[in-house]
């Protein structure tokens with residue numbers, strides 16, 4: 001078993017295998033949008049991928065049950081569509097703490113294209129929702145996105161290192177205001193995208209309703225919450 005930054009222990013061999021599969025799948029997704037091989041080759045690859053899908057679906061977790069590797073309080077989410085090491089869809093963006101917030105570098109491939117050569121605008125929204133949400137979590141202020149605004153100053157080029165940042169600018173009660181940017185790694189102070197969001201910790205009754213059926217891999221109720229929340233799994237134990 002291994003741990004990361006105070007999170008729940010996890011199976012290191014399983015984590016390594018999930019990350020390896022995620023890496024292989026991301027390579028497949030990227031190759032699938034760049035390839036120029038003939039139709040017959042595409043059909044052969046499609047058949048091979050379906051065979052692989054059959055092996056993965058031989059055992060699946062029930063709806064509502066978190067993956068065994070996840071820790072909802074520390075926000076270790078291996079299949080998260082932005083940061084998850086096991087996600088075929090995620091770039092993945094690895095965020096780390098910096099003074100006052102979070103930061104991560106990434107290069108978006110062709111699978112995320114909107115206008116030719118540039119990042120899809122919706123992808124910027126997805127990424128910034130994650131970055132700003134991570135900033136609230138690092139500050140112990142988990143909430144759900146209530147509002148997300150983006151200003152697209154310049155297009156984000158593909159296959160180019162960019163840096164994403166987020167920081168909490170106001171916090172009080174259940175509400176946090178968070179701001180962030182996407183910029184070229186070589187010009188981090190000139191934002192291409194500016195984002196601002198309001199995250200709100202849902203009222204207790206809403207939280208109970210939304211996450212009533214969420215369990216961890218052992219079947220224990222495991223709703224997302226702020227780390228200081230007395231109802232958080234492990235709190236007071």
Ligand SMILES: CC(C)(COP(=O)(O)OP(=O)(O)OC[C@H]1O[C@@H](n2cnc3c(N)ncnc32)[C@H](O)[C@@H]1OP(=O)(O)O)[C@@H](O)C(=O)NCCC(=O)NCCSC(=O)Cc1ccccc1
Pocket residue numbers: 129130133143144145146147173174175198200201202203206
């Ligand atoms: C829970 C809540 C957001 C708020 O409901 P309640 O608890 O009933 O809140 P209540 O009405 O009591 O207001 C409390 C305070 O909040 C303020 N405020 C409220 N709204 C707004 C606003 N729009 N704009 C500005 N402020 C607003 C309001 O004025 C008040 O402020 P005050 O105290 O007077 O100063 C509810 O609307 C909801 O469920 N929305 C859907 C959320 C959803 O699905 N999100 C997407 C999925 S999450 C996601 O993706 C993130 C993620 C990423 C990565 C990984 C994981 C997660």
